[in-house]
Amino acid sequence: MTATTVVYLAGFGRSGSTLVERLLGAAPGWSNVGELVELSRTVARADERCGCGLPFSRCPVWTGVGEAAFGGWGEDVLDLLTTAQRRAARQRHLPRLVASPGHPSGASAALRAAYSRVYRAIARVTDARVVVDASKGPALGQALAGAPGVDLRVLNVVRDPRAVAWSWSRRVDRPHATSGPAEMWRIPARRAGAQWSALQLEVEAMGRLGGVRAARVRYEDLVADPVATLVAATAELGLPLAPADLPPVVDGRVDLAPSHGLAGNPGRFRSGPVALRVDDAWTTEMPARDRAVVTALTLPLLAAYGYPVVSRPSTGPVRGPVAGPVPVDRLETRSTR
Template identity: 45%
Template sequence: MCALGEVVHLWQRDIRDDERCGCGAKFSACGFWRRVGALAFGGWHNVDVDRVHYLRDAVERTRHIPRLATAVEAPDEVHEYADFYTRVYAAAAEVSGARVVVDSSKHSALAHVLRWSGNLDLRVVHVVRDARGVAYSWTKTVQRPETDGSSEMTRYSPGRSALLWNAHNAAFSLLARRGVAVHRIRYEEFVSDPRASLTSIAEFAGVDLAPDSLDFLHAEHADLGVGHSAAGNPMRFTVGQLPLRRDDAWVRALPPRQRRLVGAVCAPMLRAYGYPVFKEEVR
């Protein structure tokens, strides 16, 4: 397998802004991505980023999901936009020698676009977390290290986070009903038994694990090597031991009023995913 990070941000943050790859090098200086760009497009300079942005706005927005999900045939712009991604995936697979490439983009609309590509065996791992934990996470101030501390990760209010949580999770459920292979796993289950979770994900991806494939996992941490994530969470720069722990800080830190708001807005889907709608504060 080859982890590419959040490819949805590659066009602006990497090709245009030349931010740092997960390996630490500038995107333009990373040997892996230089080979991928050469194979996919004859070099990244041949990518019309403005065209990618136009297509993104035209087809890859949450508001476009109903049209993408119900269309008998997708417009040419959907196929054109999907082609930019499939070329990156194919080139990354060839450069890395991997059978599976992992795009950790979180945009549900992108997944709905990619289902129209005839050149992909699209399989989606749908990771669900308690909506209140997600809401609290989006309120925190987190520096983006790839910009040398000059900018921060996006923040949302708990109310907006709740609406986005509903919309994106519903969109992934809709994707499954459109025939795309979707494997759902809860964050809380993953951190409680990552070995079992990764084994089930590998099976879903059609990958036979070797006896030593998961040797990087230990009881309380994972040993991480250098990767080439194009964008994503700052932890992509972590090399060495990454602690494995369940983060329930939101139970204490998210104000009760905001916790109740998110619980009320997300109540139907919280129940569907097995979460309690009302949760007492842990002391």
């Protein structure tokens, strides 16, 4: 049986994984599915909207995936996925997963078997050779590495942590939700900085110790030149795309087609032209104390990833995160806890 190739986007929320996912999902033979980890936890149970605009239960793609994988998304299937994720892929499980990647526990084996069926069904229903999963949590990604019939590669999406912390302090609507809070939760800057550092160290461990083939994309570089950045990243992953495979940038805009991505921020549920422009409001609007705290908490990795300790508003035409019909933070995704 041919293995299903999966590009797993890992990183902290509000770092731009939604844009990366949708650009890659537009390539021939690639299919993006949003935050797959949320399918059983929230999306199917609350019948949230798919990226195509239809409720999950009425989306022909996800209905087809459920039928192909399990004979349907019954409560027993959703419970199986949720329980397996909880028992095998919480962040506290990561040290064991990294230390023994080739020796899964019983819970890890159950998780791998279930996800193998889901990924295989996605590839079949969408006629894809590569599935892009933006679930982001390192523990889940490491747990799925080595799953039978799955060839998993990790793409780490990073953004300046001070911009990330500023984003987490802002209000973001959840227009795709059919129940629950109308806005996504917010977290204070000090917590965002600490979690950013911890999660990035976990992603580093996946690549260096966990035997997972990995590459990294800085969101700032992506916005400056999306095509060149993703061509380089996919080549590093061993899944090379040509420039012509990706949506072109015309007059500083990229056209995003609708997709079947699940969960996350509202940018996943919008389509059409997205303008690439500077969004460095945090450099002038973020309280100085918050900026100092986040800088201190992330200092070693700031240098490692090429971010300046002291940042000033950009004067260039195309450096910074992405904005579109809505502010940049609405185009990015939330983290997996």
